[in-house]
Amino acid sequence: MxxxxxxxxxxxxxxxxxxxxxxxxxxxxxAPPAARKEVRPASPGATHVWKAGHWTWKRGxxxxxxxxxxxxxxxxxWTPGHWKKTPRxxxxxxxxxx
Numbered sequence: 001m002x003x004x005x006x007x008x009x010x011x012x013x014x015x016x017x018x019x020x021x022x023x024x025x026x027x028x029x030x031a032p033p034a035a036r037k038e039v040r041p042a043s044p045g046a047t048h049v050w051k052a053g054h055w056t057w058k059r060g061x062x063x064x065x066x067x068x069x070x071x072x073x074x075x076x077x078w079t080p081g082h083w084k085k086t087p088r089x090x091x092x093x094x095x096x097x098x
Contacts, residue, residue: 027089028057038067047071049078051095073097 032055040050053067072078081095 029089032062032083044069
């Protein structure tokens with residue numbers, strides 16, 4: 001009985017935690033500015049990948065997010081994010097590991 005109660009509580013906690021993970025798509029009417037030219041510092045090591053800077057939409061305007069080095073994931077490569085033009089406006093498609 002205790003084990004069953006434990007699993008029910010664990011499941012309920014997981015559902016509550018994931019319920020706040022829903023994302024909404026934000027459409028921006030104006031195109032993002034051109035990407036900034038960044039000075040890429042030396043890599044901290046052979047196992048790192050450069051994540052280029054990009055524009056994000058915050059509080060009604062574009063804001064620059066600087067690039068940075070990140071430790072790569074074994075067996076995966078980084079696919080950068082990008083802004084995509086849609087009939088409803090511009091949408092940010094975040095980068096991800098493949």
